[in-house]
Amino acid sequence: MKVLVGALAAVLCIVVLPALLVGIALIDGNAEASENTDGGGGLRNVPAEFRPWLLKADATCKQPEMTTALLASQLYQESKFSTDRRAAVSDAGAQGPAQFIPSTWATWGRDEDGNGETSPWDIGDAVMAQGRLMCSLLGQAKSSGFAGDPRALALAGYNAGWRAVERFRGVPPIWFARRPGEEEGETYHYVKVILANLPRFQGPGLFEVSGSGNGPDALRRAAARIGTPYSWGGGSPAGPSTGFCDGTNGYLGGRCSASSTVGFDCSSLVQYAYWTSTQLPRVASAQYGATSNRPVSRNQLKPGDLLFWSKGGSGAIYHVAMYAGDGNVLHAPRTGKDVQLAPLTSAMPQRDYYGATRP
The missing domain is CATH 3.90.1720.10 (endopeptidase domain like (from Nostoc punctiforme))
Known part of the structure; x- marks a missing residue:
């Protein structure tokens, strides 16, 4: 070497x-200090410590529907990029910025940052596991024959499990997993909000290339x-x-x-x-x-x-x-x-x- x-x-x-x-x-002068607006790299409004891992996770996946903005919007919905061990924990036991439950983490988690620990709380480990799972789900969505945006199907699978997508042959309906007093079920809302928030995280192009x-x-x-x-x-x-x-x-x-x-x-x-x-x-x-x-x-x-x-x-x-x-x-x-x-x-x-x- x-x-x-x-x-x-x-x-x-x-x-x-x-x-x-x-x-x-x-750099966007109006952005918060912890956020990065790259002006064309396809990613903005993301804490600096997450950015290189989002780029790497995107580069690792060969599915064209995968983008850094999609992963960033998903992370924001999951935890708002939180690594606080008291805050980034769900009622179902999901942990870390990408909100993995232990059984799913056992399949997708790896020691990506090389610190000797495979942890859903480590940003690198979490984002790369999120990327691998989403990449796999995008592949399943495209080969399933189900109608709809493959990104929506993959997000639904991430939130509710792929079996729920198979059950409804698409994104679960609005009433699925709906809690009392809420208008939309958790999975329906999850998919809708992440896709709607994509522009928040998409870096604008600095210039257009003609020809x-x-x-x-x-x-x-x-x-x-x-x-x-x-x-x-x-x-x-x-x-x-x-x-x-x-x-x-x-x-x-x-x-x-x-x-x-x-x-x-x-x-x-x-x-x-x-x-x-x-x-x-x-x-x-x-x-x-x-x-x-x-x-x-x-x-x-x-x-x-x-x-x-x-x-x-x-x-x-x-x-x-x-x-x-x-x-x-x-x-x-x-x-x-x-x-x-x-x-x-x-x-x-x-x-x-x-x-x-x-x-």
Whole structure:
């Protein structure tokens, strides 16, 4: 493992720079301090400690109906993101922010955060278990032949159990599990409120990408990850993941941030964006090598073109970004920052700009 880390250290996106006053503000000034509005990453109004796990849970599921906003809205309905052991407990014995009863937790719970304990109170363990269960239920909903939105069917199964969905061949009716004095049954209300609250947690798009083809399609895919944290060595074609530190890179405030941050670095974001059409190499210098036979001048840039920065020649390339149009780039800048839009002129030091290519 040390050999692998040492080799990657020479070629991954190495950016050790002072803070740059660049980019477009992505934080909603009206949001509470514990909430994050990402401006395009598909997620907002979520406590910071939940955000990386929601992104990871979403990336792990291959069902297209699964979104970070759906999981966030569900968590809000279940517990309002509470980890208070006195408050986040239901009359039925459900526990933690995702409200698992012990028998269900025994099936879906895992030690995702690596602290040696599998607990419904640990945010990482709870959110990943929620994601696995919802992903399974979405698959069941789509193969069941029952009418209705698969998301609604899956949510009903999460709340009342899949047998209740089978019993009614859909979301249980309004009278099911209704308590005295209430107009709507618990499951009916649960599904309705979660789907209605989705806009609260959906991050708005910062920009619209026009056109079709490999470049615009890749840019759209990358834009859906705006707000995802930077993680040195993290990310893959499958989505964001934790990274690692190599003695120089991946540190924040004197500690290894990358090993506990689910995200992308500059080159993994590009690889992820293009993977469905063009399988680019993992690191920035190799991505330049794979596309350098199709150079693009600065005044001919199109959405999705790759831009590179270097400390001296193709062998010293340290950063890659995607051209986003209107003089902006979309990139994962460095540890402590998120995937974001920034002006091309200030995204990285202008003296280091090396050139652009078209995959």
